[in-house]
Amino acid sequence: MKLSATILALAAATASAAVPSLTPDNYDAMTDGKTVFIKFFAPWCGHCKKMAPDWEKLSGEWDGHEIGLIAEVDCTADGKPLCDANGVRGFPTLKYGDPTSLDDYQGGRDYDALAKFATDNLKPICSPSNLDICDDDKKKQIEELMAKSIEDLDAAIEEEEKKLTAAEDDFKAEVEKLQKKYQELMEEKDAKLAAVKDSGLGLMKSVKAAKAKAGSDEL
Template sequence: PRQQSESSVSQQSGKMFRAVALACAVSSAAATLELTPDTFEDQVFKSGKSAFIKFFAPWCGHCKKMKPDWDTLATEYESSDKVLIADVDCTAAGKSLCDKYGVKGFPTIKYFNPPDEEGEDYKGGRSLSDLKKFAAELGPGCSVDTMENCSDEQKAELQTYIDMSAEDRAKMLEDLKTELKTAEEKHDTLLKELQATYKESMDKVEALKEASAPKIKLLKAATPSAKKEAVKDEM
């Protein structure tokens, strides 16, 4: 009986060990590649892949909710030579990347199709099926090196820029970036002004409430109840 008991304990221990090992393996496999400023350029711009990137904060509830599906997607594309699925932690080493790409809420998902280095906001659904469908459609965009990916309209417009000198293209690109940056700065300034105005107005309302409360209380206290008024009239 003692030998049977020891054998049973040994079997249970073995099962427990295998279960823990399996859980660790699954957890390890589910980990999504996390990018930092040191790895972002090589992984996103120099790999030749399209990139689907989630900018997140660990404390964000929506980020936690979508993490299992995002990790599943990352696992499916782990060995892909066309699409990279990755994370950027905006509270840690990736903060400067989040600032660079204008991340203001979490999670923010962006995609980069070569040769695009600006990134575009993903505005689709957050379910695993939605993410899978979008990832499957990612690929190199329209460029001088991939004319086969251009529509006739894109080819015509692209040719206009191809015919420009490198200096003129660079200047035009810089002017557009400056215009966009100026517009964003004006928007941020307006937002801060509106927030300040809102706070000032709210402070006035709260101050008035606090100042009026004692008077309102006394005015109500000075008004006889309907029952007492009725008794007074009868007398």
Template sequence: MKPAWDQLMEAYTGHATAVVADVDCTADGKSLCDMVGVRGYPSIKWGSPDDLQDYKGGRTFDALKKFADESLKPMCGPANLDLCDDAKKAKITVLMQTSDAELDAMLSSIESAISLVEQTFKDGVAVLDARYKELSANKGPDFDAEVDKLLCCS
């Protein structure tokens, strides 16, 4: 993929509204990668720097170029309110007028809700894992032999 990405960076060098770049997440770029949620390599993120999304398309130059040509353009956001529909413009306007303290409180509330959902999921998996182990232990030593008889050679 690296040659295709390098070719795409070359094609977008000096572009008026789009930047195509790479970041080494194992070196100086690690903090940036952590901040935008890079979990594996190679990862491609796209969109507004304030709201990067995972790219899930092809990894050839042609696929990357087609996606870039169609998608890398100014998007709705605080810097481009004129590109937003009325509903998004209203939401952004409200958020821009919200104090830092209120935004911090909102973020804290969202993070708490996410933590609760994640803990509920982990607890559910633990219950399922315990039940699986119980069922596996109770199937009996002759279970595999009985299954073999039923499936192939009875």
């Protein structure tokens, strides 16, 4: 029994280690030319632990694939700068797509959902290194961007990222307003219910029940 437990533990450790772990030092090299599906996690996270076996299985199936890469980033260790750069606020966070411009994954977290998504999406995507699969509009857009200086691109990226931040801030502000309104409505409702009870509703019901019982006794 002890031997079997040891073997299982070693197998689990091997499976976990098989998932490519990304850090700022290896990110560019490991993701170059790839379409990626990345799990940003924390070792203490319960949901992360729950999905770990499915993620390990999926990563193993895509191991060595020419285009697709299933990887993970430990946000509590060397990978933390990648988590910060990608706006990771909760665990696990899944992102996919172009390694330089990841999109949020919003699908299911079970193996079947993850595997189907990977099959459907981990394909070559239009980019400066894959111009042959771009349509004419995208090719033109890439050519125009390639003509810009690094400084101009930095400025344009910063401007667009400000819009993303503004959208997040607006969303949070509106949610706070809704939460405040909800609290106000709850307090208003409770006050109305208390007023109705204080007006004698309970006593009316009690008297009605007593009269009904008295009438029944008379019969």
